Amino acid sequence: MELTGKFEEEKVMMKNTTIRGFTVAAVVVAVALIFSGCAGQLMGQLDADKAKFAELSKQRNDYCPEGDRLYAEAQALLDQASHEIIDEGNEKAQAANLLARAEADMAAAARTYAECKPPKRYHAPIAAFSMPSEAIEGEVVTIDGSASSDEDNDPLTYAWNLGDGTVSSSNIVKHIFTKGTYKVTLKVSDILYSSEPVSKEIVVKEKQLEVIKLEPLNNVNFAYDRSELTPEAKQILDNNIAAIKSHPDYSVVVIGHTDSRGTVEYNLKLSDRRAASVKKYYVEKGGIASSLIEAIGKGKGEPIASNETNEGRAKNRRVETELHLIKK
């Protein structure tokens, strides 16, 4: 009887223990489920915040330190929250707090970046230049980029493309174009920004010369192998001086020639000396500016008479004076 009672008592105890065990297990499972639900929720929030941060990074600029402070703080908080959620699965409250702070920072950073205005020194320069719209081939064209400006007064660098393959970095460019139409482009830069390129067109026409031939010095004017002027020559040159002075817009070209005797080199030098001798007379006797006169020796290459006879050779020993005017 006593044994039966004890057995019954142990049976009840065992039953109670089993029930208690089940209850504890159920509670543990429930808590685990709740926490895993929380963890999943936080993970979702973390992903959403990371996406928000990626959006914010597009709004970032280089001139807003306060925005950067909030941006950087949000980034560190997100990293720290990520560490708490992923590496330390049991820090839910802390992670939630970190995420909330990161969200607040991101919202504030977005507002701050939007309100930040670029500082004055970030203005881009403006390119401007002057240039004739027409020119003659061979003429020196001046292209002036000095009118370019920068509101911040930063020093400017110049980048020219003259349209014929020539580039330059001067503020003023002097250039000779050949016949054609060219698009000249200028871009200026300061330390941070470049201007929009500015272009202008120039039409370069073929050079057209108006030539007036003055009385040449010829047969009687130079002895064989000599460049000194004879009195007859001086008489002719005095007449030419009067003609030159009456055409002040024209430039003067003096061209020396020889007969065929002697080598090419010798005759070129002799024709040079003869042309120079005439130029010297025009300058010294006529008072004509040396810079207006070009003296050229052409040697024996352009005869005007036969070199087979004395008469012909004398004619070939000559100096011509031409007045040139470039027609526009």
Place this chain on the structure above:
Amino acid sequence: MKKCFLILMLVSFIFAGTIGCATSAAPQISEVKQMLNQAWENGADVKASLEYYSAKSYLVSAEDEQAEYDFEAAKVFAAKALENAKKALEKSK
């Protein structure tokens, strides 16, 4: 007595295990602080604001983790802070 000693040993092992044999991130944190002071004197808070504030923010995270004895995490954040502090210093020279 013997039981007490065993319990003490066990507690010590658990404590060491919890903290890990990890060492503190204090030297790294200190280095970042010095570097940030120098960067600030150079004007990095304006000239290299993103790098400077990134370093500062990661420094705060490192100090947080250090205070919670999570030395490994503290070191990770201190390393990020150090990297940004170096950039800030370089950019603000």
